[in-house]
Amino acid sequence: MSLPDAEALCQALVRQMKGHVGEATGMVGIRTGGAWLAERLHRELGLSTPLGALDISFYRDDFSTSGLRHQVRPSQIPFDVDDRHIVVVDDVLYTGRTVRAAMNELFDYGRPGKIELAVLVDRGERQLPITAQYAGTTLAVPRGKLLRLVRDDSGAFSLVLSDAKPAA
Amino acid sequence: MRNPQLNERGELTHLLTIEGLPREIVTHILDTAASFVGVTEREVKKVPLLRGKSVFNLFFEPSTRTRTTFEIAAKRLSADVINLAIASSSQTKGETLLDTVDNLSAMHADMFIVRHASSGAAHLIARHVASHVHVINAGDGRHAHPTQGLLDIYTIRHYKQDFTRLSVAIVGDVLHSRVARSLIHALTTLGTPDVRVVGPKTLVPAGVEELGVRVFHDMREGLRDCDVIMMLRLQNERMKGPLLPSAQEFFKSYGLTPQKLALARPDAIVMHPGPMNRGVEIDSAVADGPHSVILPQVTFGIAVRMAVMSILAGN
Numbered sequence: 001m002s003l004p005d006a007e008a009l010c011q012a013l014v015r016q017m018k019g020h021v022g023e024a025t026g027m028v029g030i031r032t033g034g035a036w037l038a039e040r041l042h043r044e045l046g047l048s049t050p051l052g053a054l055d056i057s058f059y060r061d062d063f064s065t066s067g068l069r070h071q072v073r074p075s076q077i078p079f080d081v082d083d084r085h086i087v088v089v090d091d092v093l094y095t096g097r098t099v100r101a102a103m104n105e106l107f108d109y110g111r112p113g114k115i116e117l118a119v120l121v122d123r124g125e126r127q128l129p130i131t132a133q134y135a136g137t138t139l140a141v142p143r144g145k146l147l148r149l150v151r152d153d154s155g156a157f158s159l160v161l162s163d164a165k166p167a168a
Numbered sequence: 169m170r171n172p173q174l175n176e177r178g179e180l181t182h183l184l185t186i187e188g189l190p191r192e193i194v195t196h197i198l199d200t201a202a203s204f205v206g207v208t209e210r211e212v213k214k215v216p217l218l219r220g221k222s223v224f225n226l227f228f229e230p231s232t233r234t235r236t237t238f239e240i241a242a243k244r245l246s247a248d249v250i251n252l253a254i255a256s257s258s259q260t261k262g263e264t265l266l267d268t269v270d271n272l273s274a275m276h277a278d279m280f281i282v283r284h285a286s287s288g289a290a291h292l293i294a295r296h297v298a299s300h301v302h303v304i305n306a307g308d309g310r311h312a313h314p315t316q317g318l319l320d321i322y323t324i325r326h327y328k329q330d331f332t333r334l335s336v337a338i339v340g341d342v343l344h345s346r347v348a349r350s351l352i353h354a355l356t357t358l359g360t361p362d363v364r365v366v367g368p369k370t371l372v373p374a375g376v377e378e379l380g381v382r383v384f385h386d387m388r389e390g391l392r393d394c395d396v397i398m399m400l401r402l403q404n405e406r407m408k409g410p411l412l413p414s415a416q417e418f419f420k421s422y423g424l425t426p427q428k429l430a431l432a433r434p435d436a437i438v439m440h441p442g443p444m445n446r447g448v449e450i451d452s453a454v455a456d457g458p459h460s461v462i463l464p465q466v467t468f469g470i471a472v473r474m475a476v477m478s479i480l481a482g483n
Contacts, residue, residue: 055203057203058203058207058215058216058217058478059215059216063217063481063482064482066482067179067479067481067482067483068200068478068479068482069482071196071199072199072200072203073199073202073203074202074203074205074206075203075206075207076206104216105215107212108210108211108212108214108215109210109211109212110211
């Protein structure tokens with residue numbers, strides 16, 4: 001199947017978010033794809049609160065079956081979470097389980113005032129009552145396929161579709 | 169024969185010794201620990217990874233620090249922790265040990281943290297338990313203390329980054345030290361080119377050179393230009409017979425004083441596994457001085473133990 005242009009989706013996302021985020025907004029990207037996207041959005045939206053990144057490995061709900069397989073990197077939340085408007089950023093929204101884990105982790109840093117979700121692609125098939133406030137596009141992707149964001153050496157984004165989950 | 173610590177997929181399922189562990193597994197533990205250091209600096213110092221799991225601290229030998237740090241680590245992973253201090257009786261060791269383990273397994277233990285005066289005790293338990301149960305060796309006789317070795321190299325990596333250029337001196341009672349043995353294995357696994365063992369002839373085990381270390385009996389020579397100094401505790405409780413003239417004599421020759429420390433590199437770090445005998449193996453001026461990273465070792469120890477437990481529990 002043909003995939004949309006990730007750069008164009010990114011610009012669409014910037015347009016949607018403009019006016020809804022401000023100086024006090026805390027942006028948090030979910031590693032790895034979401035963290036790349038958050039870097040870009042943070043820059044293009046000119047946000048002044050330092051950017052955060054979450055590695056949700058310690059909050060996954062499939063730990064008992066999958067374990068700690070991939071390389072875990074430290075989460076960094078360089079701002080006070082309490083009462084803050086926070087935008088969680090991920091590349092692809094699918095079952096909603098990753099976002100659930102990210103929200104649980106955020107609450108261990110404090111009590112956010114409001115959490116919103118921004119994603120490049122919403123591929124539907126939710127398994128939890130979670131929705132994105134900002135989405136570059138919606139796209140039906142066959143179940144079992146993995147859709148993810150990649151970033152090349154020049155920093156340009158593209159989407160790739162693969163069969164199984166990569167080992168990493 | 170398969171390494172008893174690994175499962176059929178080559179993943180770590182028990183941690184018994186650092187000897188023979190693949191370098192990638194050691195590095196994976198250190199990297200994961202770095203993420204847990206972040207967790208322990210948060211307001212809520214807890215993650216839900218081991219929720220619903222029961223971790224049994226099985227201590228057949230007294231230990232406050234190691235038991236406490238394992239307990240904190242397990243609690244920060246949201247596990248339930250049960251502490252058992254069991255006085256060991258030398259006659260009934262083998263049988264009693266496995267009977268105890270069987271009983272606790274019947275209480276649905278998921279993980280055993282084992283400290284025992286006999287080398288191989290944790291191995292024995294690891295071979296005995298069901299496949300979903302994990303065993304961590306928290307010190308067996310003179311053999312190994314792998315989480316201590318891991319927290320030591322975590323500390324070294326934190327301050328010195330690259331192992332391939334380091335000179336590390338391990339000083340004191342090497343003969344009785346499982347800490348020294350685990351650290352030597354960890355350092356060589358990560359490619360440390362210069363590992364030195366410094367101590368009196370009576371406290372350096374014969375043949376230790378085979379582990380890839382250089383032996384020094386003169387501390388001043390042994391410390392020259394080294395980057396890391398690991399002082400070992402003089403283990404009075406393990407000494408049988410007169411291996412030493414006196415604690416004062418020992419301090420004179422092998423105690424770390426500011427004068428001897430000055431022979432190492434100016435940015436050298438000083439480590440000690442604790443508990444310290446001040447005035448026996450280390451001068452207070454050094455223990456509390458700017459080169460000392462003895463307290464950070466304790467803090468890192470919790471993150472390293474969280475990493476080991478969560479990696480085992482997931483495999």
